[in-house]
Amino acid sequence: MSEDCALIVCEDGYVLPGRAWGARGRTVGEAVFSTGMTGYQETLTDPSYRRQIVVQTAPHIGNTGINDEDSESRQVWVAGYVVRDPSPRASNWRTSGELEELLRDQGIVGIRDVDTRALTRHLREVGSLRAGIFSGDALPEGANQWPVPGYVTDVLVSLVTQVPPMVGTALVHEVSTDQSYTIEPTEMEPRATIVALDLGMKAGSPRCLAERGGRVHVLPASASLDDVLSYRPDGVFLSNGPGDPETATHEVDLARALLTRRIPVFGICLGHQILGRALGFGTYKLAYGHRGVNQPVKDLTSGRIDITAHNHGFAVDMPLDGACQAPADADFGRVEASHVSLNDGVVEGIRCLDVPALSVQFHPEAAAGPHDGGYLFDRFFALMETHRA
Numbered sequence: 190m191s192e193d194c195a196l197i198v199c200e201d202g203y204v205l206p207g208r209a210w211g212a213r214g215r216t217v218g219e220a221v222f223s224t225g226m227t228g229y230q231e232t233l234t235d236p237s238y239r240r241q242i243v244v245q246t247a248p249h250i251g252n253t254g255i256n257d258e259d260s261e262s263r264q265v266w267v268a269g270y271v272v273r274d275p276s277p278r279a280s281n282w283r284t285s286g287e288l289e290e291l292l293r294d295q296g297i298v299g300i301r302d303v304d305t306r307a308l309t310r311h312l313r314e315v316g317s318l319r320a321g322i323f324s325g326d327a328l329p330e331g332a333n334q335w336p337v338p339g340y341v342t343d344v345l346v347s348l349v350t351q352v353p354p355m356v357g358t359a360l361v362h363e364v365s366t367d368q369s370y371t372i373e374p375t376e377m378e379p380r381a382t383i384v385a386l387d388l389g390m391k392a393g394s395p396r397c398l399a400e401r402g403g404r405v406h407v408l409p410a411s412a413s414l415d416d417v418l419s420y421r422p423d424g425v426f427l428s429n430g431p432g433d434p435e436t437a438t439h440e441v442d443l444a445r446a447l448l449t450r451r452i453p454v455f456g457i458c459l460g461h462q463i464l465g466r467a468l469g470f471g472t473y474k475l476a477y478g479h480r481g482v483n484q485p486v487k488d489l490t491s492g493r494i495d496i497t498a499h500n501h502g503f504a505v506d507m508p509l510d511g512a513c514q515a516p517a518d519a520d521f522g523r524v525e526a527s528h529v530s531l532n533d534g535v536v537e538g539i540r541c542l543d544v545p546a547l548s549v550q551f552h553p554e555a556a557a558g559p560h561d562g563g564y565l566f567d568r569f570f571a572l573m574e575t576h577r578a
């Protein structure tokens with residue numbers, strides 16, 4: 190193997206060789222694959238990827254470098270990055286830097302020249318796994334040969350299994366803003382006052398709200414009900430975010446209090462899972478999740494099929510065959526699944542019939558991805574308007 194060798198090692202002992210890329214050293218996290226052909230900058234800066242090692246199935250990554258517009262937050266959040274064939278040179282009119290420089294500057298350990306197709310097939314067969322990327326000084330003696338000797342793999346697997354599994358892991362507090370701030374509507378008078386709870390929010394969501402006339406007060410995830418109510422919101426937005434939704438007890442209690450007060454609620458991804466739990470449904474871990482910008486979802490209300498952006502490893506466990514009583518509280522009335530994934534039948538949206546709340550598991554804000562789901566922001570505004578009237 191080459192001097193600059195690197196390894197990706199999964200907790201079940203599956204190992205693939207590659208070459209060091211980005212920062213050198215060692216990183217551990219949950220290995221997940223993303224099928225997006227575009228949008229690597231948005232993926233890297235999506236806080237929902239906290240503590241995950243992202244494998245890109247698209248073989249060419251970095252072709253357009255990085256630019257000053259496409260980041261979804263203030264930093265790269267992925268724990269590690271696995272690619273097949275990074276572009277040796279970025280070329281695009283918006284390029285402000287090379288991707289590898291960004292990874293190196295932010296200390297993100299990556300690996301290139303990996304057989305990402307084999308790794309993805311492995312993750313599809315056995316499910317998401319904890320994994321580690323090792324390069325430079327983090328490679329133990331004997332690792333520089335292929336196949337890697339069993340005793341070396343054993344040492345690396347023992348390091349990988351030190352990271353706790355994603356089930357039961359709370360990460361929102363690691364990524365949420367610690368300061369509140371306000372985003373003004375884009376080129377129009379405010380139409381609605383919205384509180385957005387930042388659970389690891391991508392920049393695209395408040396942008397979509399502001400473009401429709403929302404004055405968006407972004408609050409830390411730890412905000413209390415009184416903090417939220419002090420803004421006299423027309424509606425509350427629950428953002429995307431990392432970790433297991435079962436750990437989001439504070440946010441679930443907050444959502445329940447909002448439902449009780451009939452304040453319109455709109456949730457995306459983790460926000461959707463929180464609304465689901467607030468209504469009394471469980472959440473569960475998917476085998477390998479949905480990640481990418483090319484996922485077909487059916488809107489069960491209209492029958493329309495959208496191609497949507499996804500990034501979720503968990504899902505809400507609720508019936509798909511029509512409305513039922515919200516299990517948590519009779520006061521919340523009836524609720525139904527509003528969207529379904531056409532790949533695997535996973536629930537992708539919730540519609541409340543008696544309280545003003547809706548949510549989607551996918552990403553209508555796109556960034557990256559198609560804008561097919563943009564109408565959901567319009568539904569939230571319609572809900573706020575009807576409710577105000």
Ligand SMILES: NC(=O)CC[C@H](N)C(=O)O
Nearest residue numbers: 237429430458459502503
């Ligand atoms: N993008 C998100 O909000 C992800 C939600 C949750 N952490 C999951 O993996 O399912």
